Amino acid sequence: ILNVEQSPQSLHVQEGDSTNFTCSFPSSNFYALHWYRWETAKSPEALFVMTLNGDEKKKGRISATLNTKEGYSYLYIKGSQPEDSATYLCAPDSWGKLQFGAGTQVVVTP
Amino acid sequence: SQTIHQWPATLVQPVGSPLSLECTVEGTSNPNLYWYRQAAGRGLQLLFYSVGIGQISSEVPQNLSASRPQDRQFILSSKKLLLSDSGFYLCAWNPNTEAFFGQGTRLTVV
Numbered sequence: 001i002l003n004v005e006q007s008p009q010s011l012h013v014q015e016g017d018s019t020n021f022t023c024s025f026p027s028s029n030f031y032a033l034h035w036y037r038w039e040t041a042k043s044p045e046a047l048f049v050m051t052l053n054g055d056e057k058k059k060g061r062i063s064a065t066l067n068t069k070e071g072y073s074y075l076y077i078k079g080s081q082p083e084d085s086a087t088y089l090c091a092p093d094s095w096g097k098l099q100f101g102a103g104t105q106v107v108v109t110p
Numbered sequence: 111s112q113t114i115h116q117w118p119a120t121l122v123q124p125v126g127s128p129l130s131l132e133c134t135v136e137g138t139s140n141p142n143l144y145w146y147r148q149a150a151g152r153g154l155q156l157l158f159y160s161v162g163i164g165q166i167s168s169e170v171p172q173n174l175s176a177s178r179p180q181d182r183q184f185i186l187s188s189k190k191l192l193l194s195d196s197g198f199y200l201c202a203w204n205p206n207t208e209a210f211f212g213q214g215t216r217l218t219v220v
Binding site for chain 2: 004034036042043044046049089091093095096097098099100101102103
């Protein structure tokens with residue numbers, strides 16, 4: 001079982017500011033690294049699935065990078081909006097089995 | 111298109127009572143199915159996964175069990191609930207790309 005850590009646990013961001021947070025993992029013995037966005041009372045929604053060291057993916061104002069050699073992934077939100085408020089989960093995928101971190105809760109205030 | 115259904119959405123059960131949560135998937139065959147739980151203040155933890163009818167793997171020792179009676183049906187059960195079984199339960203389908211989640215069940219054991 002991988003010990004996946006996400007930091008910070010929570011953060012407050014002013015609307016329009018950019019932010020980033022970290023997912024770290026002690027071993028890169030997994031198939032892919034997933035990022036999910038989870039809003040209260042909804043199902044987690046996939047943002048990115050990254051498989052290669054150095055992979056960089058972007059969806060609108062949100063992007064992510066993966067460094068399997070040093071054991072971390074960053075997620076960036078550019079120009080945060082109130083609708084970005086959610087918990088962001090990362091999860092290494094060990095051939096179907098996802099090991100989730102505890103998440104980073106992002107609150108964007110107008 | 112594929113969809114995943116999970117019910118009930120909320121459940122309040124007394125200690126010692128039985129539990130049955132059901133998850134069904136539409137639009138695919140032989141899906142890999144997963145049960146996750148989020149206990150209070152913690153991240154999503156993988157409980158069980160199944161790669162086919164009658165095939166169940168347990169990730170952590172616990173008071174719960176799972177069954178796969180049909181190809182697209184995955185059931186989470188308990189004979190006698192404990193207070194520590196309270197949490198948010200999510201069924202997921204992972205076709206080896208991104209995972210798709212049900213709407214979740216909020217279980218409160220009282």
